[in-house]
Amino acid sequence: MALPLAPLIWLAIWLYMRNRKGGAGGVDLSPGFWLFVWIICIWNSVFVAGLLFGGAAVSENPAWALPALAAAVFCFPWTFARWVLIPAGWTRAAYYVLRIPGTTLWKDRRGGALAGAVWAHTRSGRRSPRVDEWLQKKLAALSPLKAGGVAALALSRAAEGEIDFARGLMRLVLAFDRNARPRRILRVAVEWLAAEAATRGDWEAVRAIGSRRGVRTRWTLFASLAARRLLGESRPHALLLRAAWLLAPNRIGSLGLLRLALAGRQDAPVQREEGGLPATFSDLLRLHAALWKEGPASAGDLDRVQLGWSRLFMKGVAGGLRERAAAIAAANAEHVWEEARARIVGDLASMLREHGHSLAALTPSGLTEDIRARLEDEGMEELEHAAGALARRRANQQVLPVHDELVEWCALRDLYESLAGVASNGLRPLAFASVYPAASGHAVWLFNERGERPLGNALLRVLLEEARNAGDVEAERLQAANVAIPI
Amino acid sequence: MKSDLAGRVASNPFLVLGITPAFSRREMEREGQKLLGMLELGMAEARSYPTVFGPRPRTPEMVREAMAELRDPGRRLAHELLFLEGTAGVDADRGEKTVGWSGAFSALGLSRWPSR
Amino acid sequence: MASRDIFMGIDLGTTNSTAAVFDGERVDFVRDQQGATVLPSVVRIDSRGTVTAGSRARRYLESDPENTRTEFKRLMGTREEMLFPASRQKKTPPELAAEVLKVIRRAAGVQIGFEPEQAVISVPALFELPQSAATSEAGRLAGFSKVELIQEPVASALAAGWTADEDEGFWLVYDLGGGTFDASLLETRDGLLRVVAHDGDNFLGGRDIDQALSGWLAERLAEEHGVRVSRSDPSDAAIFRRLKLAAEEAKIELSHASEAVLSLEGISSPKGEIDVDLVLNRATLDALALPVIEKSIEVCERLVLANGVEKGKLHRVVLVGGPTAMPVLRQRIRERLQIPVAEGLDPMTLVAHGAALFALTSRLPARPVAVSEEKRRSFWLQYPGMSSDPAPHVLGRLTAAPGDGTEPSAAEPFAIRLSRSDGGWKGGLLELDAEGAFVTSVELLPRKTSVFFLEAFAKDGSVVPVEPRSLTIVHGLTISDPPLSRTVGVALADDSTREFIRRGTPLPARKTLTLRTVETVAKGSEGSLLKIPIIQGEFPSAHLCRLVGTLEIAGREVTATLPPGSAVEVTLELDRGGRLSARAFVPALNRVFSEVAHLAVPEIAPDSLAAAIASARERLAGIRRDAFANRDRNLLERAGEVEAHLAEAARDLAAARGGEPDSTQRAQRNLLDAEAVLAELEEERSWPELWDEAQQEFAFSAEWVARLGTEIEERHLSEAGRALEKAHQGKNATELSRQLRLVKRLGTAAFYRHPDAWFWMFDAASSSVSRASEPAKAAKLVKEGEEARKRGDSAAVRGVVERLWALLPPDPEFRRLGYDSGIR
Incomplete structure (x- = not known):
């Protein structure tokens, strides 16, 4: 059968190969032209595949289906990898299929393909050291790092159980410039983030991800509806939730969330009377200890x-304590009492931070001011240490592999956010002022001197957003200008 | 992850020695000496003690330190204040809980390596 | 009944050592061949390499000082080696101490019929870990299979308490040795001895009196005979040694007589060799000794005060050490501390006595229990060797059968019974539990030795022969475990410390704490290294404490990069002898690191010490100037304190240059003391400066923010202003600098909004262009900038300024700003 458009396909392939090989001899054509050629190629292939399937059906010869399949893979590499190769755990196959030039991973093909490969490897059920090594080598060779590469790194670390670091990386994926961030990768990142928040029971975050414009997927939409129901405010109707579930992929896997959300909130806050609080140290300590469970x-x-x-x-000081002190010849009842108070303040502060609650969640009392002071003091000190370490390392030109740079960056960002999130509003500008010079200098250094322009740009975007939150107008102006520099 | 206070409550010398603040100094020494002997002989019942977090391992070092702590009246007073016996009551008053969905990752086809 | 166990205690002193053996009731002191209980801590190695120690070596101290060494205890734990030129041998301090211990061990062997294999050795209360470890090592070298350490004051207190009748309350042990001074506050209650607290001075001792005395003698020599000698001149070291020995003898003589004559023969003078007689009376000696005595009493007062015990509430003071025989010392103590001195105790042997008692308490017999060859079932018993509790617990557990379980079950013990040998107490029949163990308590004879028989019975009631057949417990004052002398902890990045094992904690001890890293440890990197310095001492600043070891995590061993803030679980462990082991667990790597670089007490070159003293003097001068200017009397007084420490350090340094090895250590201690006070003074002094700076910065920022700032910035600034005021009131320097940073940021941000800001910055940068690293390039830039300014091109000027900054020597504030906008 004649293929009227075949010569055009072959022309395109020939031009592409020639262009790839030849530095000086290559034909210099604009990316737009290539996009055009590829769109023609792909739709040709769809056409060819359709003809081949048709042929298979007419001639009742299954051999026809093979080239049809090949053409389909060629047309839709991501779909094929995502729904066939990754679930099957075929790492290398996933990698090479995703490397097939196409429009899906156009903006970071190498990184994106690697993300697919890492994902496939984690699904293979058996961890092969050889494949592991191969993947790590490919990961280390990614330069400059773009969103796909960061997502690949995140998936690999998540599989190792380093969820906090993986979360930091996935959030960074969202910050990349759209020219360095394939759309598919963005979707993987938001779905991952939503799933991670759901695992922790942070429904507020799930809802926020699902309602973010431009990065919504069918699954995050469903998850955010479920989250809203679980949060118990502006409950979406059960029918709406079911519809969202039906529309979203991974229906069987998501059934659990659907059921959870339909069952609604089982643990509505119990209204407690204030008078019911225990009045003795020992009983309060018991109540307090319950929080450690x-x-x-x-x-x-x-x-x-x-x-x-x-x-x-x-x-x-409790009278009983004084009596007891006298009985055992201890002269320090006051001191013991004050020390106990300081310990309790410290413990409340650390729990507040650990569980990510804001100080505003506490009713103002005789202790809240001390808790605030404790939080600020400890948190600021940690933050200053971390920012100082980052600045010192750059000043000493101590270069780390880019992945390790990210480890440090994500740790600093987590630290900053845990502090800024928990303490009073006055602390955010203070905290920002203490990390900003080091963080900004670092991002600039990655951009200028390390040749990691897309990554540096992403970090600057994070800073820009935070400068807005912290009300640092000058930093905002500067970063807005920095972010505008093309990558 | 547990805070300093939680650590102090769990390793309260009275708990480590299996006694209560009602015990006199001499009784405390006697119990401590008994526990040290039992641990040295490897007797099973001495190897752990109950706390509000469940049983904790008991070592000779802990027993010695606990004895030293309770010998000092000032430090003893502080430990008496933070003495929390038994396991009862800790769960009873637990109010609202935040529920997560453990199946989220697997629903999306994301998995983890088994920990080594 | 089997022969009684014997327990041995050794007081390994700086100048003299003593040893005691204890059989549960009676204490005997070990005597050398001459019958003396006090054995000089002196070692001599002659040209044939023959080693002698003790009184035989002491004789050569004057005639052959080069090959006869003493006072090596002061160098324990350092890397110093002592040279014996005649035999060309070099010995470490533990090796020399081991020679003294060998002599003691042999003498004890003659006395008790076998050479002891286990013993307790006393160490000064303020010995640090390396010094304790060196003492254990000396014991091992002397042939002891096991050695435990006890602090000298605890030992003397045990001995004093053992001999005293029921004595409840607080008391003080005052131990002035040859080279160290220890004061310990103790409390006895319910027959239990508790060490409340220690204090002391590792470099204060009878030797300081000797030195003052020899200095005085040297002055007399100069005045009366025209012989000039100087301590800092190594060629005069020999004559000083002779003066010191003469002084020592005179001191002993003067504790009975009121006048002593010192004869020195063959002193080289301008007139040739002369013989000199010098007369010394008690009043002179008292005057010379008084500074040392007063200093020691000050330490006691500090100790008593710090622990909230009123002076009058002290029951008595126990004196330990040779120098305490001086009448003036006893008199001053009575006067100033207002406590009776315990009489009837021999200050020379008290420590050894207590060490022997402690050997019983910790059941460390001189001869380990021999394992019986007979085929018997044996019990592994746990009980206190000495107990203040009249009804202590006895525990036992059946050990595995010798015939690996093939024995007939009829001989299997089913129950046991304990009974006291005098028939006054008999326990009930006690069935063994499922583990083959029993727990019971026994009744002791008050303040006596009780022997208990152990009988075992089979299920049918027949007697089963078991080992051991008896056990011995003494009722008396006890201390259960040796307490740690100085707090052990870890130095943190900001020069603060984290306490791990507090002083007074009974040994062995172990503690795990979670710390956080401050810098990245890069995977596989050779250069990156995480150090966890282990320190000993109670100062809040790490550099003032002693570094005793370092735990290291090297980048090359790390499998994944550790970001700052990573958790590290550090465990420090001390065994009964004070040996340290440390390990770090890194949860992120799931790995344990246990490489500890053990350090000796650090040695410092006299030159660097001199430089440190000079720099401390300079800092002090600055403080003085300020104090004068502000008429701050308090500051001046404390500056005087620093001056005293520095003067002493300088004197010690001179002595060190003259060849006294441990003077460097003393000088360093004094320097550290001076620095501790200096640091405090400087902080006080810098406060007004810091506050001035803060006010200036705030004024600058307020002006610019008012002119060009946004509403949010104004709000932040006013909040920061309030926080600054609060930090000022609370004298919180950290908080002040933190807020200051925010204030500066707000101010500069507003400032740069001014259209001419970059032109002003250009003026500032071009005025300091002479300091640029590449003047030609800088000059070109200045020219370029001037042209841009003429055009009014602010952006171009900014570019020039940023490039100029890169050429100028770093000024952190400017550099920081430069980085902010550096994308090209």
Whole structure:
């Protein structure tokens, strides 16, 4: 059968090969032209594939299906990899199929293909050291790093169990310039982030991801509807939720979330009377100890305990303690009391931060001011240490592999956000002022001197956003200008 | 992950020695000496002690340190204040809980390596 | 009944050593061939390489000082080696101490019939880890299979408490040795001894009195005979040694007589060799000794005060050490501390006595229990060798059968019974539990030795022969475990410390704490290294504490890069002898690191010490100037304190240059003391400066933010202003600099909004162009900038300024700004 458009396809392939090989001899054509050629090629292939399938059906010869399949893979490499190769765990196959030139991973093909390969490897069920090594080598060779590469790194670290670091990386994927961030990779990142937040039960975050314009997927939409239902505010109708579930992919896997959301909130906050708080040190300590048990403590629980303590400490040294001190010849009842108070303040502060609650969640009391001071002091000190270390390392020209640079960056960002998120509003500009010079210098250094322009740009975008949040007008102006520099 | 305070409550010398603040100094020494002997002889019942976080391992070093702590009246007073016996009551008052969905990653076809 | 166990304790002193053996009731002191209980800590190696120690070596101290060494205890734990020129041998301090211990061990062997294999050795309370480890090492070298250490004051207290009748309350042990001074506050209650606290001075001792005395003698020599000698001249070292020996003898004589004559023969003078007689009376000696005594009493007062014990509440003071025989010392103590001195105790042997008692307490018999050859079932028993509790616990567990379980079950013990040998107490029949163990308590004879028989019975009631057949417990004052003398912790990046094992914690001890890294440890990188310095001491600043070891995590061993803030779980462990082991667990790597670079007490070159003293003097001068200017009397007084430490350090340094090896250590200690006070003073002094700077910065920022700032910036600035005021009130320097940073940021941001800001910056940068690293390039840039300014091109001027900054020597503030906008 004649293929009227075949010569055009072959012309395109020939031009492409020639262009790839020849530095000086290559034909210099604009990317737009290539896009045009590829779109023609792909639609030709779809046409060819369709003809071949048709042929197979007419001639009842299954051999016809093979070239048809090949053509289909050629047309839709991502779809094929995502739904066939990755679930099957075929790492190298996934990698090479995703490397097939196409429009999907156009903006970071190498990194994107590697992300697919890492994903496939984690699905293979068996960890092969050889494949591992191959992947790590490919990962290390990615330069400059773009969104696909960062996502690949995130998937690989997540599979190792380093969820915090992986989360930092996936969030960074969102910050990349659109010219260095394939759309498919962006979708992988948002879905991953939503799933991760859902695992932690951070429904607020799930909802926020799902309602972010421009990066919504069918799955995150479903997840955010479920999250809204679980949060118990502006409940979407069950029918709407079911419809979203039906529309989203991974229906069987997501059934659990659907059921959870339909069952709704089982643990509505119990209204407690203030008078019900225990009044003795020992009983309060028991209540406090309950917060240390497995799983995150809710803000309400923390507040309740905090109020109890505040009321107890307001009364001054317990009489029983004084008597006891006299009985065992200890002369320091006051000191012991103050020390206990300081420890409790410290513990409440660290729990607040660990479980990611804001200080605003606590009812103002005799202790909240001390908790705030403790949080700020410790947090600022840690932050200053971390920022100082980053600046020192750059000043000493101590170059780390880019992946390790990211480890440090993500750790600093987590630290900053945990502090800025938990403390009073006044702290955010202070915290920002103490990390900004080091962080900005670092991003600029990656951009200018390390040749990691897309990555440097992404980091600057993060800073720009944070400068806005912290109200640092000058940093905002500067970073807006920096971000505008083409990568 | 557990804070300094939680650590202090869990390793309270009274708990480590299996006694209560009602015990006198001499009784404390006697119990401590008994525990040290039992640990040295490898007797099973001495190897752990109950706390609000469940049983904790008990070592001779901990017993010695606990004894030293309780010998000092000032430090003893502080430990008496932070003495929290038994396991009862800790879960009873637990209010609202935040529920996560453990199946999120697998629903999206994301998996983890088994930890080594 | 089997022969009684014997327990041995050794007081390994700076100038003299003593040893005691204890059989549960009676204490005997080990005597050398001459019958003396006090054995000089002196070692001599002659030209044939023969080693002698003790009183036989002491004789050569004057005639052959080169090959006869003493006071090596002061160098324990350092890397110093002592040379014996005649035999060309070099010996470390533990090797020399081992020679003294060998003599003691042999003498004890003659006395008790076998050479002891286990013993307790005393160490000064303020010995640091390397010094303790060196003492254990000396014991091992002397042939002891196991050695435990006890602090000298604890030992003397044990001995004093053992001999005293029921004595409840606080008391003080005052231990002035040859080279160290220790004061310990103790409390006895319910028959239990508790060390409340220690204090002391590792470099204060009888030797300082000797030195003052020899200095005085040298002055007399100069005045009366025209013989000039100087301590810092190594060629005069021999004559100083002779003066010191003469002084020592005179001192002993003067504790009975009121006048002593010192004869020195063959002193070289301008008139040739002369014989000199010098007369010394008690009043002179008292005057010379008084500074040392007063200093020691100050330490006692500090100790008592720090622990909230009123002076009058002290029951008594126990004196330990040779110099405490001086009448003036006893008198001053009575006067100033207002406590009776415990009489009837021999200050020379008290420590050894206590060490022997401690050997019993920790059940460390001089001869380890022999394993019986007979085929018997044996019990592994746990009980205190000495107990203050009249009804202590005895625990036992059946050990595995010798015939690996093939024995007939009829002989299997089913129950046991304990009974006291005098028949006054008999325990009930006690069945063994599933583990073959029993727990019971026994009744002791008050303040006596009780022997208990152990009988075992089979299920049918027949007697089963078991080992051991008896056990011995002494009722008396006890201390359960040796306490740690100085706090052990870890130095942190900001020069603060993290306490791990507090002083007074009974050994062995172990503690794990989670710390966080401050810098990246890069995977596989040779250059990157995480150091965890282990320190000992109670100062809040790490550099003032002693570095005793370093735990290292090298980049090449790290499998994944550790970002700053990574958790590291550090575990420090000390065994009973004070040996340190440390390890770090890094959760992110799931790996344990246990490489500890052990350090000796660091040696410091006299030159660097001199430089350090000079720089401390300079800092002090600055503080003084300020104090004068502000008429700050308090500051001046404390500056005087620093001056005293520095003067002493300088004197010690001179002595070190004259060949006294441990003077460097003393000088360093004094320097550290001076620095501790200096640091405090400087912080106080710098506060007004810091506050001035803060106010200036705030004024600058307020002006610019008011002119060109946004609403948000104004709000942030006013909040920062309030926080600054608060930090000022609370004298919180960290918080002040933190807020200051924000204030500066806000101010500069507003400043740069001014259209001419970059022109002003250009003026500033071009005025300092002479300091640029590449003047030609800088000059070209200035020219370029001037042209741009004429055009009014602010952006171009900015580019020039940024490039100029890169050429100028770094000024952190400017550099920082430069980086902000550096994308090209």
